[in-house]
Amino acid sequence: MRRISRITVAGAATASLALALSACGGTSTSAGSSESKEGKGLAIAYDVGGKGDQSFNDAAYAGLEKAKKEFGYETADVEPTDGETDADKEQRLVSLAKQGYNPIVGVGYAYATAVKAAAEKFPDTTFGIVDDATVEAKNVADLVFSEEQASYLAGVAAAKSTKTDVVGFVGGVDIPLIHKFRAGFEQGVKDTDPKVKVISQFLTQTAEEGGFSSPDKGKSAAEGQIEKKADVVYAAAGLSGQGVIEAAAANKVWAIGVDSDQYKQEALATYKDSILTSAMKDVAKAVYNLAKSVEDGKPATGIVKGDLKTGEVSLSNSNPKFADDAELQKAIETAKEKIISGEIKVKSS
Secondary structure (H helix, E strand, O other), rough: OOOOHHHOOOOOOOOHHHHHHOOOOOOEEEEEOOOOOOOEEEEOOOOOOOOOOOOHHHHHHHHHHHHHHHHHHEEEEEOOOOOOOOHHHHHHHHHHHOOOOOEEEEOHHHHHHHHHHHHHHHOOOOEEEEOOOOOOOEEEEEEEOHHHHHHHHHHHHHHHOOOOOOEEEEEEEEEEEEEEEHHHHHHHHHOOOOEEEEEEEEOOOOOHHOOOOOOHHHHHHHHHHOOOOOOOEEEOHHHHHHHHHHHHHHHOEEEEEEEOOOOHHHHHHHHHHHEEEEEOOOHHHHHHHHHHHHHOOOOEEEEEEEEEOHHHHEOOOOOHHHHOHHHHHHHHHHHHHHHHHHHOOOOOO
């Protein structure tokens, strides 16, 4: 069912809107004339690192691609720019809304202020924001995840796989969201084997310093941990995580990926034999489900949370060495069952 708000937007300002959109971040659209508002659907605005991060943003794009294929409508995905402000982000979302896209998703907590402002201006358009639960509006869905649960399982895997009894965690930015990854990982390690030491490090204090977008920073941090005998390194650092994986491969130790199944990422194929597993959160599913809810005429709003029970956080099984390790798989499955039942309470900070 198509929503009326998608197809009744005035067409006179299309050219100027397209110019405004390109001024605040590159964009790509699927089939369909830019002059027509017919059949416009899901649009996403990327977080720091942009498309091609092999992680968080690419997962959102996968959800967009699935929606485009299933619903046959025009989509758009827009890149961030360096040093952009909340006003820049708001302009990007407003431009998409004026062009008739619905829903519109801000990929990342940094879009909170912009989503709130744009949603107030376009009450008939559904907005989504990934990894933020602070925007309260009738037309906004807060797409959040229990990252600490998947990270706990990553901790179990690390503790079971280490030979040196030292493992590492590399967080992109020192913020509450990434604290969830660290807390779950450290708890999973310690609950599995208390004698295993966890070395934890954040790359930057703010995203603007490149914590999520600097593979060189990730590589340097991982190399430092490996020098301290870490033989399993888990990164929750967006694009910076590629550097962590590269360092792990170069030093013949294990890396644990994040957000997407990084073993399957084409850009990381050279290093895949060093990727033990990935602590995944299904951003693709969350983005797609929001698009489907709009398509069905029943837009999702409020907090929409994915966890182990819903299947929207998990560990990947793509690496045969990981999947075929019966003892390791048993330990992970036991931990998973205890988390779902409530027997294990995973810390988020």
